[in-house]
Amino acid sequence: xxTMVATRPRLEQGTTALQVTExxxxxxxxxxxxxxxxxxxxxxxxxxxxxxxxxxxxxxxxESGCGKSTTARxxxxxxxxxxxxxxxxxxxxxxxxxxxxxxxxxxxxxxxxDPFSSLNPRKxxxxxxxxxxxxxxxxxxxxxxxxxxxxxxxxxxxxxxxxRFSHEMSGGQCQRVAIARALAPGxxxxxxxxxxxxxxxxxxxxxxxxxxSLKSQRQFxxxxxxxxxxxxxxxxxxxxxxxxxxxxxxxxxxxxFNDPLHPYTQMLRAAIPEANPRADRPAIRxxxxxxxxxxxxxxxxxxxxxxxxxxxxxxxxxxxxxxxPGRTAACFKV
Amino acid sequence: MSASLPASISPSGPGHSGAVLARxxxxxxxxxxxxLPNRLATLGAAIVALGLVMAILAPVLARYDPYQIxxxxxxxxxxxxxxxxxxxxxxxxxxxxxxxxxxxFEVSVGAVILGGAAGIPLGLLSGYFGRLVDATIMRLMDxxxxxxxxxxxxxxxxxxxxxxxxxxVAIAVSTIPHYARLARSVTLTQKARDYVSAAQVVGESNFxxxxxxxxxxCLGPLLVALTLDFAHAILIESSLSFLGLGFSPPTASWxxxxxxxxxxxxxxxxxxxxxxxxxxLTIFGFNLLGDGLRDVFDPRHYEL
Numbered sequence: 001x002x003t004m005v006a007t008r009p010r011l012e013q014g015t016t017a018l019q020v021t022e023x024x025x026x027x028x029x030x031x032x033x034x035x036x037x038x039x040x041x042x043x044x045x046x047x048x049x050x051x052x053x054x055x056x057x058x059x060x061x062x063e064s065g066c067g068k069s070t071t072a073r074x075x076x077x078x079x080x081x082x083x084x085x086x087x088x089x090x091x092x093x094x095x096x097x098x099x100x101x102x103x104x105x106x107x108x109x110x111x112x113x114d115p116f117s118s119l120n121p122r123k124x125x126x127x128x129x130x131x132x133x134x135x136x137x138x139x140x141x142x143x144x145x146x147x148x149x150x151x152x153x154x155x156x157x158x159x160x161x162x163x164r165f166s167h168e169m170s171g172g173q174c175q176r177v178a179i180a181r182a183l184a185p186g187x188x189x190x191x192x193x194x195x196x197x198x199x200x201x202x203x204x205x206x207x208x209x210x211x212x213s214l215k216s217q218r219q220f221x222x223x224x225x226x227x228x229x230x231x232x233x234x235x236x237x238x239x240x241x242x243x244x245x246x247x248x249x250x251x252x253x254x255x256x257f258n259d260p261l262h263p264y265t266q267m268l269r270a271a272i273p274e275a276n277p278r279a280d281r282p283a284i285r286x287x288x289x290x291x292x293x294x295x296x297x298x299x300x301x302x303x304x305x306x307x308x309x310x311x312x313x314x315x316x317x318x319x320x321x322x323x324x325p326g327r328t329a330a331c332f333k334v
Numbered sequence: 335m336s337a338s339l340p341a342s343i344s345p346s347g348p349g350h351s352g353a354v355l356a357r358x359x360x361x362x363x364x365x366x367x368x369x370l371p372n373r374l375a376t377l378g379a380a381i382v383a384l385g386l387v388m389a390i391l392a393p394v395l396a397r398y399d400p401y402q403i404x405x406x407x408x409x410x411x412x413x414x415x416x417x418x419x420x421x422x423x424x425x426x427x428x429x430x431x432x433x434x435x436x437x438x439f440e441v442s443v444g445a446v447i448l449g450g451a452a453g454i455p456l457g458l459l460s461g462y463f464g465r466l467v468d469a470t471i472m473r474l475m476d477x478x479x480x481x482x483x484x485x486x487x488x489x490x491x492x493x494x495x496x497x498x499x500x501x502x503v504a505i506a507v508s509t510i511p512h513y514a515r516l517a518r519s520v521t522l523t524q525k526a527r528d529y530v531s532a533a534q535v536v537g538e539s540n541f542x543x544x545x546x547x548x549x550x551x552c553l554g555p556l557l558v559a560l561t562l563d564f565a566h567a568i569l570i571e572s573s574l575s576f577l578g579l580g581f582s583p584p585t586a587s588w589x590x591x592x593x594x595x596x597x598x599x600x601x602x603x604x605x606x607x608x609x610x611x612x613x614x615l616t617i618f619g620f621n622l623l624g625d626g627l628r629d630v631f632d633p634r635h636y637e638l
Binding site: 073076078102105106108109110112113114117118119120121122131132135136178181182184185 | 527528529531532533534535536537538547550551
């Protein structure tokens, strides 16, 4: 296993693996330009900045449609960004050329939400695992076969699964194959885009533990996306809470969830079911309309649902600023 | 006896091995689910196969030379000597229908291959690259589709003059938009699936993603469309020949046979019935086969 990781230069602990600055993605909903046409823009990601230090896990949380998956796809360069900068090991990958990008691809891998959809239904596991090795490893056919079986064993499967199609496996097994495929090129950054949400609860814990242990064994950095706060708290070192395409709060995972600063994070925290039915915990009632990302109004994106909102909040966007050392939040009221 | 067998293949119960027991109910269920469409599809396949055998073995099967004129015995009804009767020039109708199968299959295969070869790649590119490529190709297809299919084929055949090539081109051009739109829609469906994103992340080239990942998943619906379009091509060829824009006499073509006997319908209706029946049956066979294939492939993944 170690030979695979040793083929690329390892950065020292403490350096930054990924640095994202003011990342913006707008989708043009009006189609091809036409004279006299009104332009409709959907702002999926509105200026997101974060760092992922080498060897750590950043958790991205937020509700459906808040832009966490879009952010992941922008970082993996599956989508072209509207503006902003993504520095991966010091190199701006948004500006990278096609040939350069192909070698960067080796170092940024991704695990997707739906394990059935992320495996080609017409390919056997052996063929699925072979492709990244063909493209990046330079091994002979026989060596690639051995490496594929090794990879399957790493993720808790075995050589018997090599001949299977995705429809012949369970969701958890498919997700393990998807993780094995992502590990094949020996990535320095793994983006896990809601890797648990399509799985049974009993399988979720297994996959979560697998990702966490692989990360510590192989020392890659990880962006872990989920709407399950407890999973993020377990897997992530740092957490960034997203709402309506912006980061509203960021800080160490445990502290952020134990003592949330931003009203939205407090609301998310309050929505987690409590194991003890007698626990005395204030309920936070939802109010107002969810944010619409199409031609958004000025002001704080959460203002329409926030209990603390005043006229100031409806007029200008609060900046993401340090509230407690090491923790930031975008709110006038904190 | 059974003691000498290895444990894995020795019978676990009276008369059955475990593996057979486990597999049997699933197989029976699957059979029942596809039984009816399969029976019709088999009929369709049989009709198509019959036509194909006729086309290939025409010189062996035909009792007479389809071009041998015998004016004395013209427009006779079915008889022992001429099972399907004779046409306006006294040629044996059965022999002409057998040789007509050749013409029909040549034209339909040629036109479908030509139309598919042009339309399917256009649709794949359009669906995969989207944006300007998509807009350009699809507006072009819309322009072709603005003409009714048969009218366009007639106009093309008339302007290109008669003959095999012009018939191919006329049929192919009028069916290109159909292939392009279908290929585009199945490509769009597949492109939205995560395995395409996964291939991009792994570092596959566009060419590789399109042909290794997407195309194999599009083959089902496209195969169905191609099969159904054989029927369409046969109908257009017959119509063109009937209108005098397709094959010119004395070629043995079913549409042309209909045209030649049309003035004598009241005198000798048999001579119109047999070629008409041949056209009808062949189209019917291809349609049954296509419908059966459509049911075999998962119908949720595409629309025709």
